[in-house]
Structures are given as C-alpha cells and as structure tokens.
Amino acid sequence: MELGKTIGLTSGKATRVAFGEALRDLGAEDPSIVVVDADLNNSTRTDIFAKAHPDRFFNVGIAESNMVGVAAGLAASGKQAWCASFATFVVSNAYDQLRMSVAFPKWDVKVVGSHSGISIGEDGPSQMGIEDVSLACSLPEFVVVVPCDEYSCRAAVRAIHALKGPAYLRTGRPNAPVIYQDGAEWTLGKANQLRDGSDLTIITNGLMVAAALEAAAALEKDGASVRVLDVHTVKPLDVEAITKAARETGKVVVVEEHLAHGGLGSAVSMAIAANHPVPMRFVNLGDQFAESGSPAALLEKYGMNYQNVVRAARELL
Amino acid sequence: MATTAEAPSGALSIEALTDKARLIRKHIVDMTTEAGSGHPSSSFSCTEIVTALYFGGILRHDPQNPTWPERDRFIMSKGHAVPTLYAAMAETGYFPVDQLITLRKLGSPLEGHPNVRRLPGIEASTGSLGQGLSIGLGMALAAKLDNSPSRIWVVLGDGEIDEGQIWEAALAAPKYGTGNLIAIVDANTAQQTGYTKDVLPTEPKAEKWASFGWEVQDVDGHDFAALLPALQKAGEANNGKPQCIIARTLKGKGVSFVEKDYGYHGKPLTQEERLRALEELGWS
Numbered sequence: 001m002e003l004g005k006t007i008g009l010t011s012g013k014a015t016r017v018a019f020g021e022a023l024r025d026l027g028a029e030d031p032s033i034v035v036v037d038a039d040l041n042n043s044t045r046t047d048i049f050a051k052a053h054p055d056r057f058f059n060v061g062i063a064e065s066n067m068v069g070v071a072a073g074l075a076a077s078g079k080q081a082w083c084a085s086f087a088t089f090v091v092s093n094a095y096d097q098l099r100m101s102v103a104f105p106k107w108d109v110k111v112v113g114s115h116s117g118i119s120i121g122e123d124g125p126s127q128m129g130i131e132d133v134s135l136a137c138s139l140p141e142f143v144v145v146v147p148c149d150e151y152s153c154r155a156a157v158r159a160i161h162a163l164k165g166p167a168y169l170r171t172g173r174p175n176a177p178v179i180y181q182d183g184a185e186w187t188l189g190k191a192n193q194l195r196d197g198s199d200l201t202i203i204t205n206g207l208m209v210a211a212a213l214e215a216a217a218a219l220e221k222d223g224a225s226v227r228v229l230d231v232h233t234v235k236p237l238d239v240e241a242i243t244k245a246a247r248e249t250g251k252v253v254v255v256e257e258h259l260a261h262g263g264l265g266s267a268v269s270m271a272i273a274a275n276h277p278v279p280m281r282f283v284n285l286g287d288q289f290a291e292s293g294s295p296a297a298l299l300e301k302y303g304m305n306y307q308n309v310v311r312a313a314r315e316l317l
Numbered sequence: 318m319a320t321t322a323e324a325p326s327g328a329l330s331i332e333a334l335t336d337k338a339r340l341i342r343k344h345i346v347d348m349t350t351e352a353g354s355g356h357p358s359s360s361f362s363c364t365e366i367v368t369a370l371y372f373g374g375i376l377r378h379d380p381q382n383p384t385w386p387e388r389d390r391f392i393m394s395k396g397h398a399v400p401t402l403y404a405a406m407a408e409t410g411y412f413p414v415d416q417l418i419t420l421r422k423l424g425s426p427l428e429g430h431p432n433v434r435r436l437p438g439i440e441a442s443t444g445s446l447g448q449g450l451s452i453g454l455g456m457a458l459a460a461k462l463d464n465s466p467s468r469i470w471v472v473l474g475d476g477e478i479d480e481g482q483i484w485e486a487a488l489a490a491p492k493y494g495t496g497n498l499i500a501i502v503d504a505n506t507a508q509q510t511g512y513t514k515d516v517l518p519t520e521p522k523a524e525k526w527a528s529f530g531w532e533v534q535d536v537d538g539h540d541f542a543a544l545l546p547a548l549q550k551a552g553e554a555n556n557g558k559p560q561c562i563i564a565r566t567l568k569g570k571g572v573s574f575v576e577k578d579y580g581y582h583g584k585p586l587t588q589e590e591r592l593r594a595l596e597e598l599g600w601s
Contacts, residue, residue, distance in 0.1 A: 034462070036455075058458065058493070066451045066485035073455020073469075076433075076441065078386070079462070081455070097482070100445040101452055105433045 002296045004177030004210035006306065007217045012178040015171040016114040018150035020045030022157035023082060027053045030161070034074050036060060036083040038067040044084035044114045044171075064089050068097035068111070075107035080161065087113025087129025087170060091136060102166050103139040110160055111136070112169045116146075117257035118285060118302055119207055120173045124292040129170070130285055134262025136168035137235050143167040144235040145188065146256075146264075148209035151180040152232060159188035170206065174295055177210040179230070189233045191241035197227035200313055201245035203268050204255040205232050208283075208304065212255050215309035224317050237267050243275040251316040255283040255309050257299075281312040328374025331541045337408070338368045339598055342571050344404035344417050346594050349585040352421040355429065356397040358569035358581040362505035363398050363472055365539045366564055370470060371405040373541070375548045377468070380410040383437040387465050390440045390456050394449020395474030395503065396430035397583070402439075403427050411438040447480025449473065450500060454486050457495040457559075468497045468552055475568075476508025479517045484529075491530030494557040499548075500531070502561065503538065505568035507579035522563050531561040538564025572597055 003009070027033045027049055034056045041047040041059060050057035060067050064085055071081035084090065090113050091098065102109045113136075116129040136144045143160060145167065147153040153171065160167040179194065186192065194209070195216050204212040209230050216226040227249055229241060246252055252272060254265040265282045272278060283304060290302050299305045329337060341364050349355035370376045370391060377389045393402045400420065407414045412426075419425035426435035430444030441452045453471040460467040473483065490498055508516055519525070523535045532554060536543040544564065551560035568582070569575030572594040575586075586594055595601055 034459075056462070060485075060489045060492075063482075063485035063489065065447075065482040066454075066489055069448050069451020069482065069486065070455040070458065070489070073441075073452040073457070074459045075455070076452065077390075077456045077459030077463075077467075079459055096445055097448060097451070100442065101448050105442045 003207060004214060006214045009177035009179070009210055011175045013150040014173060014175050015147055015150065015153040016045045016173065018153035019112060019157055019169065019171050020048030022154040023049045024052045026157065026161050027056065030080065032078065032080050034058070034079045034081050036067050036071045036074070036081060038062055038064045038085045038089070040085050043086070044112060046082070046084050064094040065097050068094040069101050071109045072097070072101035072105070072107050075109045076105070080108050080110070082110040082112060084112035084114060086127060087116040087132040088127065091129065091132040095135060098139055103142055106141055106165055108164050108166070110167050110169065112171060114171045115173045116170045117172060117207060118290040118298045119257060119295040121295040121298060122292050125289040128290060130259050130289070131262070132170060133234055133258050133264065134266070137262060137267065139166065141165065142235065143188070143233070145233050146170045146205040147232055148206050148230060149176045149179045151178070151182060151184060152186050155186035156188070156232065172207055176207060179209050189236050189238060191238040192230040192232070193227065193241070194230055195226065195228040197225040198249055199225045200251040200253065200316060201227040201229060201249045202253045202255060202309060202313070203229045203231050203242065203245070203264070205230055205234070205264055206257055208255045208257050211304065211306040211309055214306035215313060218306065218310050219313055224313070226313065231264060231268065234264055234267055237271055239271045239275065242268055242271045246272050246276040246278045250278050252278055253281045253283060253309060253312045253316065255304070257304060258284055260284050260286050279316050281315055283308050283312050329372045331545070334368055334373055334541045337372050338364050340408065341368055341401060341404045342598050343595060343600050344407070345400045346586060346591050348400050348403070348417050348420040350588060350591040351418050353585055354421060355400060355585050356583050357400070357585060358575050359395065359398045359474065359505070360401040361570045361572065361575065362566040362568045363401050363503040364570065365541060365544055366472060366501055366503060367401045367405045369541060369544050369548055371409050373545050373548070375552060376470065380438065383411065387467050389467055390453070390469045392441045392443065392449040392453050392469070392471045393431055394443050394471050395446065395477050396443030398474070399431045402431065406438050446474065446477040447482040450483055450486040453498055454490050454495060457490070457498040458493060460497050461495065468499060470499050470501065473500055473502045475502065475504045475506060475513045476516065478502060478519055487526065487529045487531065490559040495559050496555050496557045499551045499560040499562065502563050503566055504563050505566040507568040507582070509582045511579060526561040526563070530558065532556065532558040533561045533563065535563045536565065538566035539570055
C-alpha cells in the first residue's frame, strides 16, 4: 500500500488486528465481554480474543443473522456482546437483526465490520463494505466509529467498551499508516485536528486520513494552508469542530472510503448546511461498485488517492 | 447447571387453567376490538401455551421483581400475538388488568408488538418475524456461562418458521447443548394469506427439528392434559439437548367463525362479532 508514502508515514498494523488485540486485553479486565463470530474469526481477528478467552467465544457458523441475534440475547442477559464479520456481511446481511434485535431494544452489542472499503483489493466488490457507514448511521442511537490506525482503533475499542449500548466499529484489512503515536489524545465524539490551516479544511476518517495528510502537504507547497480533521466518530458527530472549521477556513473537502450517499460526507454536509454553509467538495466512491485489483490500483482508479483530494481542493481554492 | 431457582407457587389445576384460558381469550377480544386493530386469531392459538406457562406452575418468574437474574425468560417471537402475553402478564400482576384496554394507544406501554424498553416483564422486542429464537439462544448461552438455572421459553409462529434465521438458530443450539432453551411452535396451520401447507409447507415439523438435534414432543396445544406434562418434561429435561414442542393448535381457536377463516389474520372483531365471540366463550 502506497498510502502516506509521500509524507513519510510508516506502515502499522491493520485496524482489524489492533481491534482483536484490544478486545483480548479488555476481555482479561472485563469478564462480561463475550464474542460471537460467523466463521470469519481469523479474518475479523476475533480469533485473538478467542485464543485468550475460549469460554467466552462463540463461532455460530456462516449465519450472520443468527450471530447478531445470539449477541443480542447475550447482551439482554447482562453480557457485553461483540460480534464481527466483514462489514458488508454483518451490516447488509444482518441489517434487520441489527435494527430489531439490537438498536430497538438498545442492548449492549458492539458490531465490528472488517474488510471495509475498496482497499481490501483482489477479493472484489462482493466482499467490500462500501455502504456500512450509511446503514449503521441509519440505526437509531447507534454510535458509529471509523478509526484510521492501530492506536486510534485501540482507543476506539476502549471507548465503545465504556459505553452501555450499541456501537458500530469499522475496521480495515490492509496495514494502515501510523497517524497517532501512543499517548495521543483520542476521545469518542471529538474530531482530532491533525494539522491546522486557514484556507481550506479536509474532513476525513479511516484509511483516507493518510491521503488527506498527503494532500494537505502537497497543497502547502502551492502556498495553501490546509486544516485536516479526523472525524473518526460519524455518530454522534462533532458538529462544533466541523462548524468551526467551516467558519475559519471557508471551504471543506470531505474524503471517505465509502459510497457518496449516507456516509461522512452526508453527515458533515448536514452539519455545515445547518450551521455555516460554505462551498464543499467530496472525494469518495460515488455511486458504483468497484472491482478486483490491488488496493493501490483501486484507490487510484476509483478516485480516492491523495491526488484526487488535491484536485478537489484546487476546485475550491 | 445450578439449581437455586425457586419453583413457582400457585400452579392451577387443569380445570382452573381452562377457566383462565377463557378469561385470557376474553381479554384478547376486548383489547383488540377496543383498539380497532391487532391479531386476535393469532393470539387465540397460543392462549393455552401461554396460560400453561404463566399459570400452570411452569415459568419461574416474579412479577414483583421482573429483573430477577435467575428468572426464566419468555419470548413471544411471533410478536403480533402479544395480546395473549399482555393478558397473562396483567393477570399475574405485572400491571393492572384495567390497563389492558390501552392496547395500541398513544402513550401506552402495551404497544402493537412487544417493546422491551416500554414494559417490564417483556424480554425481547419482536415483530419482525424469525428473530426470537436467536435471542433465546443468546440468553441460554448467558445462563450457561453464569451457571444460572434460568430457562428460556420461545413461542414461534407456524408461518414464522418460514424464516431462515429460525433454522440458523435451530442448527446452532444443539452445538452448544443448550438444554435450557425450549422452542414451542404454535403450529396453528395458517398464516396471513393462507394455510401454511399451501403458502410454504414446513411439515414434517417434528422430524425436521429432531434431525437438527432437538428433543421433540408433538402434542395437542389446546389440551392442558397433554400440554402441561410436555412443558414440564421439556423444562426439566436437563439432558444437554435443546427442547422443541410442536404444539398442534388452530388459528382463531375458541371462536367458531374465526377458526374457519384465515382471512381473520390481523383483523379485530367488530362490536357485533365481539359479542358473538364472548357468547361462544361463555361470557354472556
């Protein structure tokens, strides 16, 4: 993966691995944690939890609807139930179960979708979670989090563990560029300003944070001062930081590894439209499926590398 | 599995249960006619099942302490039949009987389908069919982890078992040896648009569940003399196999003109029909 190379970012663990390790560690602290998987444990990386806490791990087979329902029942009886699959399988396949058995009763179920976005690469569109953020945001009272690297993913796991109620955590397949150092401040629901600037703000999350930082560095060479906000929590949204950025920089580009509709771009647009309308541009997958290919080739072809972000920003500058 | 749960007290005789079922059916008629909507025929078919559980000394629960951790859980997976459950809950003291008439009205916790966030004693929010057995399996696994004597009773609709998720849960439960999970199929022969045998045949039901690894009993779901021992046996089996009771029932049971017509699905009785129904039920 080429992401972050132009600004010297180093490659860290995949967020799915960071998730598995964080959950294993939390499992040692909190005996109420249980995990249900639908036979993708060594892909979602709940296998890391399973190895440490086999009595509290349930592989229910390739049956996502039942997986979510079983997690719901465990939560109803006082457990904190985590369930995981590929983002598209757990969210799209089991959506009615997330709606009726988790969101509606507001039980303490944490839903983890791995293999999000098109950066999963060669396995192709059937495996790519490109609509999961939109669907998760449409579940009433769900918290929705999209961490960008291993440190922020560990922080996200701890933060949603501390909540009582449903949450969706989006993780990714490839190794992710390191954005945050250990000890960095990371608070659920609070956008992180990774770079200050006065001419334009790039709002992003997940793997696209690295592309946004690269774009900001490239634009700086042209003399533009660009702010970068990591809006890792899509719901509840940090409306204050977003409004402040719109007011102070006057232009906003939203970058995400997701379809155009219903994701970060939609959420940010509502906040900006309601509070401080400014010109905006959007970098995302649009309204289409991708295809098989290497992650870097796909991000380039489908318009989600840093050059695309630079192009979108220049339209506004 | 631990065995500290207290046996419920006040189990009724078969004669008294029969009277109680008559009362539950009266409540169902009164509630749904007053509401002007609802599913009385689906509620009638599971009346003896719910009556036996709540008044026959089967369900270990405490209406004064609905969050008692070691209680049995009851899930009405066919959520549209919730009037039967509301009536039983009112008669056992979860809320006043005179609240039943608020069914489906704005502000009432007695919503059209059960809502766990609105009414203590409701264990699962249902209404999108097919989801209750998975929730019950999760509860059964939690009880095993906690070494709790809690048992999970799930009533499934005859049409509901068309849903694939039912069979996902049916496959998974035997793997975990959840002998504390009891599925009761309210096999009432009909669903919204026709007889189950025509809409989607699910017979032979007993053989299906048995082949999935469940211990199955096939009984008359309106005859307390058959139903009570079946429920007792399933609740006490404790043999590491999930338990299934195929309760042979009739949609609309107890009111002749509803029994004859699956078209009554989701239709309340008119005031005139209500009076005829109550007369048939012996309330005039």
